[in-house]
Amino acid sequence: MRSALLLLLALPAAGCAISQPDVPVGTYLGGDYAAVREFAEKQQTDGAVENLAIVLNVKGQCQLALGEHDAARRSFESAAQIMGTWATSGNEATAAIVGSESSKTYKGDPYEKAMNAFYLSYCYLLKGEPDNARAALKRGILMDAEVADEKYQADNALLFWMAGRMSRLFGASGAEDFFKEAQTANTFAIDHGSRGAKNNPILTDPEKGNFVLLLPIGLGPEKFADGREKELARFRNQSHPAVRAVAKLGGKSLGKSWILNDVEYQASTLGGTAMEGIRKGKAVFKTSARISGAVLVNKGLNNLDSDAGQAQAIAGGALLIFSALTATSADARHWPTLPSTVQALVADVPPGEHDLVVDFLDGNGRPIRGLQHTMRVTVPESGEAWFLVPSLPAAAAGS
Amino acid sequence: MLIRSVTVGLLGLLLTACGSTRDTRVSADAADSVTGTGLQSVDIRTMASQMAADIKEWGVLAPTSDGKQASFFIYEMKNESSDTINKTIILTKLRTELFKAFRGRVDILDRSPSATDLTNAEQRMKQRGEVTGANNKKVFGSDFVLKGVMQSRDRQAGALKSSYILVTFELTDLATQKMVWTNDYEMKTESEKSVINR
Numbered sequence: 001m002r003s004a005l006l007l008l009l010a011l012p013a014a015g016c017a018i019s020q021p022d023v024p025v026g027t028y029l030g031g032d033y034a035a036v037r038e039f040a041e042k043q044q045t046d047g048a049v050e051n052l053a054i055v056l057n058v059k060g061q062c063q064l065a066l067g068e069h070d071a072a073r074r075s076f077e078s079a080a081q082i083m084g085t086w087a088t089s090g091n092e093a094t095a096a097i098v099g100s101e102s103s104k105t106y107k108g109d110p111y112e113k114a115m116n117a118f119y120l121s122y123c124y125l126l127k128g129e130p131d132n133a134r135a136a137l138k139r140g141i142l143m144d145a146e147v148a149d150e151k152y153q154a155d156n157a158l159l160f161w162m163a164g165r166m167s168r169l170f171g172a173s174g175a176e177d178f179f180k181e182a183q184t185a186n187t188f189a190i191d192h193g194s195r196g197a198k199n200n201p202i203l204t205d206p207e208k209g210n211f212v213l214l215l216p217i218g219l220g221p222e223k224f225a226d227g228r229e230k231e232l233a234r235f236r237n238q239s240h241p242a243v244r245a246v247a248k249l250g251g252k253s254l255g256k257s258w259i260l261n262d263v264e265y266q267a268s269t270l271g272g273t274a275m276e277g278i279r280k281g282k283a284v285f286k287t288s289a290r291i292s293g294a295v296l297v298n299k300g301l302n303n304l305d306s307d308a309g310q311a312q313a314i315a316g317g318a319l320l321i322f323s324a325l326t327a328t329s330a331d332a333r334h335w336p337t338l339p340s341t342v343q344a345l346v347a348d349v350p351p352g353e354h355d356l357v358v359d360f361l362d363g364n365g366r367p368i369r370g371l372q373h374t375m376r377v378t379v380p381e382s383g384e385a386w387f388l389v390p391s392l393p394a395a396a397a398g399s
Numbered sequence: 400m401l402i403r404s405v406t407v408g409l410l411g412l413l414l415t416a417c418g419s420t421r422d423t424r425v426s427a428d429a430a431d432s433v434t435g436t437g438l439q440s441v442d443i444r445t446m447a448s449q450m451a452a453d454i455k456e457w458g459v460l461a462p463t464s465d466g467k468q469a470s471f472f473i474y475e476m477k478n479e480s481s482d483t484i485n486k487t488i489i490l491t492k493l494r495t496e497l498f499k500a501f502r503g504r505v506d507i508l509d510r511s512p513s514a515t516d517l518t519n520a521e522q523r524m525k526q527r528g529e530v531t532g533a534n535n536k537k538v539f540g541s542d543f544v545l546k547g548v549m550q551s552r553d554r555q556a557g558a559l560k561s562s563y564i565l566v567t568f569e570l571t572d573l574a575t576q577k578m579v580w581t582n583d584y585e586m587k588t589e590s591e592k593s594v595i596n597r
Contacts, residue, residue, distance in 0.1 A: 088593035
């Protein structure tokens with residue numbers, strides 16, 4: 001009976017706590033998008049509902065790679081609805097504060113919300129709805145401004161620049177303001193440690209080009225729980241050989257890509273959160289209770305013959321149980337298949353059909369084998385042609 | 400006895416924590432319990448019925464004295480807000496409400512690309528004698544065009560955010576370019592972010 005009680009005492013701490021879905025990132029990087037999409041679909045039906053936004057985003061990326069554009073849009077849209085909802089039930093908030101933080105619905109950090117907006121806007125552009133594409137970007141800009149440290153709010157040049165381009169595409173006002181904001185965001189981000197260039201030609205001449213390549217490159221940061229009681233949410237960069245891209249159209253060089261969004265920088269400039277303070281407080285309690293409990297139990301055991309000794313042992317035991325039940329670990333769930341940077345390459349090209357070759361380069365400027373993309377593209381007589389080419393293997397035919 | 404009570408209590412806590420879910424049919428006019436922001440079903444329904452009733456009341460689409468019916472088509476819904484929307488659902492609902500309001504006393508034209516494709520294909524089949532029917536009807540011209548635009552003003556500070564959405568419709572005379580009718584639908588929401596997401 002006592003064993004059962006101990007087991008039950010431990011259960012509330014672990015009960016309903018949600019761990020990071022085990023997304024097969026290696027399979028994704030290897031180009032088997034159908035397998036990863038299948039994993040995401042299984043997680044969608046059988047996995048924790050609190051992780052839905054993560055698996056929908058991963059699924060959307062796979063669907064984009066497989067050319068399933070409408071399905072990708074629906075996946076990113078559903079994820080966006082979860083990530084953009086501020087409302088939280090009292091029960092969920094209580095569970096996350098008193099119990100494990102990772103029991104809450106994953107809504108992503110601002111940099112992840114911004115990336116969801118990026119992919120969603122591209123899907124709407126493919127659908128021929130630049131107005132909805134801009135709506136997604138505007139929402140992404142608002143979400144990017146949710147970072148706790150006001151200094152780093154709205155410093156995502158990619159979203160501003162794309163919003164300006166979308167404004168132009170459907171004849172709306174505001175393009176100049178978006179372009180100006182993109183310049184400001186880029187300068188600010190670089191001054192504060194982001195990769196990129198202040199003289200980025202895409203931002204100095206933001207309306208240039210009827211041919212746009214969007215290039216998610218590398219692998220984004222991994223979130224993990226750090227600290228004595230795992231109460232600190234931290235990011236570590238992940239290794240990937242691709243750092244930039246070059247492209248040729250009809251055998252003619254279009255030049256190199258330029259960084260518009262450094263995802264690692266965006267992740268590392270979130271600022272402190274309210275939950276971090278709560279976790280730190282819980283960590284102090286957990287450590288203090290554990291030490292006090294151990295001291296009391298020790299004293300009590302050495303003096304068990306007396307009433308005071310027994311009381312000390314019971315109080316010490318209770319403190320040790322409370323310490324063990326206090327969940328301090330930071331919620332380290334994250335979108336694991338994000339790129340390290342999003343870069344762009346823009347050119348003025350004649351309308352018609354062209355052969356496009358995109359090569360991804362390593363740190364030494366050498367093309368990475370297996371990541372070359374060759375495709376036949378059509379540039380319209382009027383309007384623009386946009387393509388998303390990630391630094392991933394091309395999808396196998398028929399997959 | 401104490402241990403038993405604690406065990407039962409903890410079991411109850413577990414059952415509450417990992418409680419049941421629901422799958423319930425609700426009225427289309429019910430407030431959205433999933434998220435309170437953005438256009439909800441009740442907004443789309445209210446907007447469509449209000450606009451249809453208002454256009455009818457203004458009389459701009461009423462038949463002329465010699466009985467000639469007015470004709471119009473719905474062109475587009477432009478989204479300038481920060482909320483992605485399914486534009487088709489708004490326009491389709493509006494078209495249905497207009498059709499119901501006028502009860503056939505106005506000609507609503509289908510100018511969608513698919514309608515043009517289908518019309519052309521049918522005419523070709525009739526020309527080739529593959530299907531029956533006369534091929535001497537002309538596609539209706541339109542007297543008016545109905546357009547819409549959705550805009551928003553979003554404010555965000557700390558844990559609070561508000562969103563004001565304005566959906567404006569306008570009916571333009573295609574002969575004179577005169578705007579003969581306009582009306583709008585407004586909504587505003589406020590949200591507070593939970594401490595667990597800050």
